Amino acid sequence: MTQATGNLVRQRTENGITTVTLSHPERRNSLSMAMLEALSDVFTAIEHDSETRVVVLAAEGHVFCAGHDLREMRSQVDSHEFQLALFQQCSKVMQQVVNLPQPVIARVAGVATAAGCQLVASCDLAVAEQGARFATPGVNIGLFCSTPMVALTRNVSRKHAMEMLLTGEMIDAPRAEAIGLVNRVVAADVLDETVYRMAATIASKSGHTLKIGKSAFYRQLEMPLSDAYEYTAEVMAANACTDDAREGISAFLEKRVPDWKHR
Known part of the structure; x- marks a missing residue:
């Protein structure tokens, strides 16, 4: 069964595995307020869904998630109230991922930056295709990735986290695996096979x-x-x-x- 939430998020459940797909590739699946609210609604529903054993978090297009929508942020640049609400909503969603009773696997194809990297780090497991790249580049635009830092530092060592946060540079998938940001790196043509084999293994448990x-x-x-x-x-x-x-x-x-x- 496939469901859509405001055309921003798609949801499909099959054999105990619910796939949640970011579905706004034209904006690089950025975490706008609307996207965050849609994700929050989906995770709230999944939390109480007894049919779901495992969640796969995926994305359409060539970018997994580019972080927050900078155009939206710029349009509200003078509103501390909006900026605070945005980061609080993002923090809520990341905590929902962690607090879901079901394990969550990130299926990462393409780039995951800033809050997008935070989303990957918040998932319990992550599988990336070989071309995937990751960064917390806020320092490059004068906006330190402070909230992404929370998830990042709970996944990788302090020095590796600080290197990503202070340089803002991209790291490739093998490097992400080496520092513990993702579990596995596989060829693009076996990404789905690997993710759903892992999900099926977990879904077979109590x-x-x-x-x-x-x-x-x-x-x-x-x-x-x-x-x-x-x-x-x-x-x-x-x-x-x-x-x-x-x-x-x-x-x-x-x-x-x-x-x-x-x-």
Whole structure:
């Protein structure tokens, strides 16, 4: 099933995989206020969709996402109220990606810059085609990529992040993989095959277990070591008592495929 949101975002669900596609290539899929609001609406709906096990975030055209719409920003250059609302809305969307119960895979073809690079970094996983390029180039136009920095620094080391932020230079896909911004780099002709094979593998698991694991992953990252172990011990104990854990353990011991109830 395919749905459209204001012609800016398309959504299709098949076999437990929901593909969300930025669909404004003529503006380089830039994150205008309208695009951000459309994405927010889509992610809100997906959060409560029990049929979706995995989300793939894709884009039309030769640019994955060029960041914010600079024409829109320039038209409101004297409005602190608008600029603040724009960056707050963007921050909301990035947090929605992280807080979705379903894992999110970025399918990156073309260029991802500024808030577009932030969007890739916010996803749980990312697969890029060999020609993809990434940058946080705000410093080049006098607007430091401060909000993209939040997602970037949670994915790559400080020095690699600072190099991208301070130089504003493009890095290629192999470099993005080497510093941990993306998981895999593949030829363009196998990008979809790779992304959807990964998505199908994840979608075959218990949706309830994926939800537990994703939430715990991000929560424990911000904790001191001892607190993280205390918290995850509680998470695992509760997880072990769920229907799907009981079924999964039994299926493993009985050498059969588990019949997930997603609870």
